[in-house]
Amino acid sequence: MKLRDFILRRLILAIPVVFGVMTMTWFLSYIIGNPVAMYINTNTPASAIPAIRRAHGFDEPLYVQYFLYLSGLFQGDWGISTSTSFRPVTEIILLKFPATIELSMIAMIFAIVLGIPLGILSATHKDQKIDHIMRIFALAGVSMPIFWFALMLKHVLYFQLAIAGLPHLPGGERYTLIRYLSFKYTTGFLLIDSLFFYGDFTLFVDALLHLAMPGFCLGYLTIAIITRMMRSSMLEVLREDYITLARSKGLTERVVIYRHALRNAMIPTVTVIGLAFGSLITGAVLTETIFNWPGLGKWAVRAIFSSDLAAINGFTLLVAFIFVTANLVVDLIYGVLDPRIRFG
Amino acid sequence: MATEELVLKITGLKTNFYTYEGVVLALDGVELFLRRGDTMGLVGETGCGKSVTARSILRLVEPPGKIEEGEIIFFDSDDRSGKITPIDLLQLHPEEMLHVRGKRISIVFQDPATFPNPVFRIGTQIAESVLLHQDLSREVVEMKIGEMRNSLTGDLPEERRSQVVEKIRYYEQQLDEPPEPDDKDKKKAAQIVAEEMLKLVKMPSPSSVMMQYPHELSGGMRQRALIAMALVCNPEILICDEATTALDVTVQAQVLNLLNELKKEIGASIIIITHDMGVVAETCNWVSVMYAGTTVESCATVDLFANPVHPYTAGLLTAVPKLHDTRERFPQIRGTVPNLITPPSGCRFHPRCDYCTEICKKEKPELKEHRPGHWVACHNPLS
C-alpha cells in the first residue's frame, strides 16, 4: 500500500521533468538552427523547402509549433535523420539502442560486480596494503580520460598481441563479421539472440569476447566511482552505533558487515549507480567510436559531425529519458532499502 | 570478597586510545567486582571511562583503542547444573568471545535514537539474537503444539479432530527430546520468543511493534526494544550504559522501574552506568566510583551515601543538590578533569585533592578494603 503510493508519487514527479526536457530540446533546435533542417539536407532542392515547411507546420505560430512538436514526439515522429539515409529517428533508435544498452549493461555489471566488493574490501582493510591498491585503482579510474584508456586498452590487448601473433581480444564490432556475416537480430541483444533464438553458443562466446574490452573500458569510470562511494559510505556506516550494537549481540564480523552495514552503506551507493547508468550512455559515445560499436553513441557522433539536428535531438531526448528513468529506479530502490524514506 | 559470590571480577584493566594528539590512557587499572544478583552502579564524571570499561568487558573497544592489560574474570554458571567456571574474557579466543556477547553478557547503550539498525524491523533485530544464541528446538515443538491446539478451537469434523489430537500427543512426546528443527520453524519460533520478550519489557502493542522500524517508535519504546534485545537470551550480566540518560524524566523512571522488575524475573546481575546519584540511590545496592580511569571507591550504596571515604566521592556527594537545600552556591571540586594523555602522577586526583600528601604525588594508591565491605583507593582515607 505505502510502497504503491510512494511509486505513484515519484512517477507523477517525473512528468514535469520529462516535459521540461522535451521543451528544452525543442527550444535548442530553434537556437542551433532552423528546425526545418531536421527534414532536409544539402541535396534537397530549394524549391521543395516551403512545402516541407508547411507539411511540418513550421509556418504556424510558435505555440502551435510547440504543440505540434510535442504531439509529434508522442506519436513517434522524432524527425528524419538526414545523416542516416533519411530514415526516421525513432526507427534508428530502435535499431541501434539494443547495441548500446547491451554494452552499457555489461559495463554496469562490471561496475557493480567489481565496484561493490572492492569498496567493501577497501573499507574493511582500511589503510592496509589492499586498501592502498584499491584506492590507486579507483583514482586511476576517475582521472583517466575514457578515450585515452580505450585507445591504450585496444592498443595493448588487441594490436600488440595481434602483431605478436598471440591470442588477443577483438578490437571492435559486436561479433566476428567474417564468420557470421550480417547477423539477423531478433531482439537486437546479441547475447540473448545468440543463446535463445539461435542456440549458437560459439556466437554467444564470440559476442562476450567482443563485449569484454569496450564493456570494461566503459565501466571502469563507474567501477571507480562505485568503489570509492562504497568505501567511504561503508567506513561511515562502520562507525555507526548500530554496528556496535550488532557486534555486542555476538554476531560474527561477516554478518555485521554483510547484513547490518552493507544495506545501510548501499543507500548512498545506489544513487551513484543510478546516475552512473545515465552517464554510461553518454560515455558510450566515445567508447563506441573507438571500438567501432554499431550503437547509438557512434551514430550520435556522426550526427554531430553532419549537423543532423533530428538525430542529435533524438539522442538528447533519449539520454534524458534514461536519466529520468534511472533516477526513478534509484528512488524506488531507496524506498526498498531504507524504510525511513517511504514516509518522507 | 569471597570469589564464589562473584559473577564478574576486573583487576588492573588498562585501555589506551592511540590518537594523533598522543596516547590517551583512558583506563589505568580499573578494579571492579560484581556479586551475583547485585545491581551495581558505576558512577563518575563524564570522561572518566565508564563507557570504555563497559566496552572493554565485552571487548568492543574499537581502534584506535586497545585493551592493554588486566584481567576480566567472568564466573559463568551453567544454566542446568549451576556449575561455575571462571573465564578470563581477555584471554578468550575472539570466536569464543562471540558466545559471550549478547548471550552471557549483554549491554544496553546510551542513545536509543542511534543504536537500533534503521533498516531492519524491531522484531527481526530481536529475533536475530535468539536465532544466534538459542537452540530453539523445544520452542519449535511448543509452537507446533500451540498451533494444533488453536486449530482445535475451530469447527472441525470429528475425524479430523482426532487426527489433530493424535498429532498433539505425538509432539508432546517430542518435548523431552526435541528433534533438530528446520530453519523456517526456527525463524517462526524466534519471532514468538522475541514477541514474548517485548511483552516482558512492557512494550505497548508488541505484535505491531514487531513489524515496525526503529524510526516509527518513541524514544522510550526504542529503549525498551533495546532492553528486549539485550535480555532476550537471558544473560548473566546486563550492562546498562546510561540507558536512561537520553530519555525524559518520566520515561527514565519507567525504564528504571522496568529494570528493577525484570531483575527479579530473569535473575541477571546488573551494572548501571550513570552520573546520576539519584538513579544509583534508587536502583543499586552496590556502587563503584570511578575517577579519571581508575576505581576510587566501591561499597554498598547506603554505606557510600552515609560515609564516603574517598575525598573525590565526598566532594561528589556534597555537590548533589538536595530538596530544601539552602546553599547559595554548590560546593564544587576545585580544578578540572585531568587530561588523560598526560595524567597526574601518583594518585590521579591529587591536583584537586584537599588531603593530598607527598606520597600521593608519587605513588598510585591501590584499591584496598578499608573497612569490611568498603573498598577505597586513597593514601589518606577520610574516616
Ligand SMILES: Nc1ncnc2c1ncn2[C@@H]1O[C@H](COP(=O)(O)OP(=O)(O)OP(=O)(O)O)[C@@H](O)[C@H]1O
Ligand atoms: N574513540 C576514542 N578516541 C579517543 N579517546 C577516546 C575514545 N573513546 C573514549 N576516549 C577517551 O576515554 C575516556 C573515557 O571515555 P568514556 O566514554 O568511557 O567516558 P564516560 O565515563 O563514559 O563519559 P560519559 O559520562 O560522558 O559517557 C575519555 O576521556 C576519552 O578521552
Ligand code: SF4
Ligand atoms: S590518594 Fe592522596 S591525593 Fe589521592 S585522593 Fe587520597 S588523599 Fe587525595
Ligand SMILES: [Mg+2]
Ligand atoms: Mg559514556
